Amino acid sequence: MRLRPVTRCAARVALLATLVALALPAWAQITAIRAGKLVDPETGATSANQVILVSDKKIQAVGSGLTIPPGATVVDLSNATVLPGLVDAHTHLCIIVQRQFDNGDYFFTTILRSDAYRAIEGVANARDMLAAGFTTVRDVGNAGNYADTALRQAVERGLVPGPTIINAGRIIAPYGGQFHLQPDRRELGEPEYFFADSRDEMRKAIRENIHYGATVIKIVVDDQPYIYSVDDIRFMVDEAAQAGLKLAAHCWTHAGARNAAEAGVASIEHGFAMSDEELELAKKNGVVLVGTEFTQLAEREMGAPGWHATMVDRLRRAYRIGVTMAFGTDTMFGYRGETRGTLAISQLDSWVEAGVPAKDTLKAMTTTAVRLLGVDSERGAIRPGLAADIIATPDNPLDNVHTLKNVFFVMKDGAVFRNDRAAAR
Ligand SMILES: [Zn+2]
Numbered sequence: 001m002r003l004r005p006v007t008r009c010a011a012r013v014a015l016l017a018t019l020v021a022l023a024l025p026a027w028a029q030i031t032a033i034r035a036g037k038l039v040d041p042e043t044g045a046t047s048a049n050q051v052i053l054v055s056d057k058k059i060q061a062v063g064s065g066l067t068i069p070p071g072a073t074v075v076d077l078s079n080a081t082v083l084p085g086l087v088d089a090h091t092h093l094c095i096i097v098q099r100q101f102d103n104g105d106y107f108f109t110t111i112l113r114s115d116a117y118r119a120i121e122g123v124a125n126a127r128d129m130l131a132a133g134f135t136t137v138r139d140v141g142n143a144g145n146y147a148d149t150a151l152r153q154a155v156e157r158g159l160v161p162g163p164t165i166i167n168a169g170r171i172i173a174p175y176g177g178q179f180h181l182q183p184d185r186r187e188l189g190e191p192e193y194f195f196a197d198s199r200d201e202m203r204k205a206i207r208e209n210i211h212y213g214a215t216v217i218k219i220v221v222d223d224q225p226y227i228y229s230v231d232d233i234r235f236m237v238d239e240a241a242q243a244g245l246k247l248a249a250h251c252w253t254h255a256g257a258r259n260a261a262e263a264g265v266a267s268i269e270h271g272f273a274m275s276d277e278e279l280e281l282a283k284k285n286g287v288v289l290v291g292t293e294f295t296q297l298a299e300r301e302m303g304a305p306g307w308h309a310t311m312v313d314r315l316r317r318a319y320r321i322g323v324t325m326a327f328g329t330d331t332m333f334g335y336r337g338e339t340r341g342t343l344a345i346s347q348l349d350s351w352v353e354a355g356v357p358a359k360d361t362l363k364a365m366t367t368t369a370v371r372l373l374g375v376d377s378e379r380g381a382i383r384p385g386l387a388a389d390i391i392a393t394p395d396n397p398l399d400n401v402h403t404l405k406n407v408f409f410v411m412k413d414g415a416v417f418r419n420d421r422a423a424a425r
Pocket of ligand 1: 090092140330
């Protein structure tokens with residue numbers, strides 16, 4: 001941990017902040033957060049005794065010794081560590097797989113649950129993710145017929161609490177998607193997946209997704225014996241880019257990961273058992289790995305023996321090689337006594353097991369992830385002008401990363417969603 005000394009520069013920041021506060025309209029409600037420690041995940045630096053001034057949903061000023069304007073609401077986190085809200089770059093908010101209900105097979109879940117019910121599951125999961133400290137997520141499909149778009153809009157309009165959501169709509173895939181259908185019930189695979197085999201179908205699928213509210217494109221490259229080629233993927237990357245969207249590629253096999261890395265997708269999802277050579281290719285082409293490293297509990301509940309060890313090994317190798325990585329959990333299952341948020345944050349255990357240092361894990365959960373999601377000019381750091389998405393933990397996560405499981409304060413867009421210490425008084 002490195003404490004930044006108070007300098008003349010800090011004094012200038014203090015003066016500037018006071019001027020900023022004075023310049024705010026009289027009606028603007030100001031919240032002042034006293035941070036005992038403030039972590040900047042980008043640099044891995046910790047500053048002591050900082051004040052953050054928040055108004056109009058945004059961070060107005062940050063520094064030590066700032067004057068707190070009269071009338072401001074003061075949040076005292078002087079015994080805690082304050083940091084930007086976390087990001088889960090691979091969620092499925094609108095589905096909960098439960099073994100006793102669907103035998104742990106999400107094909108059955110999609111048949112048994114209505115989209116209306118799944119949207120309500122999305123509301124509960126969004127709330128629970130926010131409570132756990134995730135203020136931004138990228139929701140990569142499996143939301144039926146655009147339940148994810150409805151959820152995103154409801155959160156944006158303030159109807160329900162939740163993280164900022166970047167959503168994929170329907171997952172685009174070669175015929176069959178991630179299911180193994182039988183010919184008398186061929187209609188059961190859609191709308192969960194959007195089958196697209198020809199170039200015309202791919203273009204149509206992307207445009208239809210964007211029309212119905214997708215803000216990222218998600219493809220499945222390789223869950224069938226026939227997979228998308230490098231040219232197919234490049235075609236879809238270009239089509240999505242024309243509308244300003246990035247493309248995330250689910251890759252399970254070596255061939256799938258190679259094709260996606262070669263095509264230069266924004267991110268490879270899972271990359272279950274990528275070889276060192278495939279990881280090098282991803283690194284060379286600036287592809288971010290969202291590795292979704294399952295915990296042992298997730299492995300068991302999803303009926304996937306051996307996945308945990310394989311994914312931790314791949315995480316260890318990806319870190320050693322220097323692939324850019326964003327934290328993404330792929331949490332889909334429900335488990336008694338846990339919420340979607342507590343299950344998602346528990347995936348930290350895989351990063352610890354792989355030996356990734358806390359500062360790099362934290363970066364993957366914040367700085368790198370907001371860049372991948374394309375929202376880094378709006379949120380993801382505690383800096384003037386950015387959205388006030390702020391959390392607090394009892395300890396400094398750079399010293400003890402497990403403290404991220406004990407987030408007790410969450411501010412989203414300047415509004416306090418959770419402050420357990422205030423409630424305890
Ligand atoms: Zn997934």
